[in-house]
Amino acid sequence: MRATIKYRIQIEEGIKRTQKNFEDEVRSILTDKRSWPINFIQDQDNYDFVINLSKAKTITNICNFKGLSCSDSLKKQIYINNYRWINGSKPSKHNIKDYRRYAIQHEVFHQLGFGHSQPVKGEKVAISVQQTISIGEAKKNCWPLPWEIEWVNKKWNQN
Numbered sequence: 001m002r003a004t005i006k007y008r009i010q011i012e013e014g015i016k017r018t019q020k021n022f023e024d025e026v027r028s029i030l031t032d033k034r035s036w037p038i039n040f041i042q043d044q045d046n047y048d049f050v051i052n053l054s055k056a057k058t059i060t061n062i063c064n065f066k067g068l069s070c071s072d073s074l075k076k077q078i079y080i081n082n083y084r085w086i087n088g089s090k091p092s093k094h095n096i097k098d099y100r101r102y103a104i105q106h107e108v109f110h111q112l113g114f115g116h117s118q119p120v121k122g123e124k125v126a127i128s129v130q131q132t133i134s135i136g137e138a139k140k141n142c143w144p145l146p147w148e149i150e151w152v153n154k155k156w157n158q159n
């Protein structure tokens with residue numbers, strides 16, 4: 001059976017995007033059959049982690065680096081970089097829709113307890129790679145690879 005994990009959505013004040021618009025996009029990514037094998041449910045009151053849409057400057061202050069989204073597993077917070085949400089990332093080779101898929105799933109993977117991996121030449125790049133920076137000589141990809149799905153199943157979906 002699939003584990004159920006609940007998340008809350010927050011948009012930082014001053015960002016011009018409606019709550020519903022961001023909620024809809026996140027939901028369509030996390031409930032896609034190609035995404036993590038977890039039953040993700042949005043719940044604004046009872047939740048396991050928070051997905052924040054944050055200003056780039058806020059992320060620099062909180063996570064201490066520039067230009068990326070980040071995830072704090074101890075505080076159970078994901079900070080999606082609004083600049084990237086709008087502009088994507090050239091090195092990732094994704095169009096904006098696929099970049100958003102990558103970004104959400106990458107940060108959620110951290111909340112599930114996993115770290116980074118490296119791109120493998122000639123193969124589809126994993127979600128756990130920091131694709132915003134570079135996908136090396138791998139092929140672009142915005143969905144979890146079979147081995148990543150297996151890791152999640154082993155950790156979260158036993159019995």
Ligand SMILES: [Zn+2]
Nearest residue numbers: 106110116130
């Ligand atoms: Zn990461």
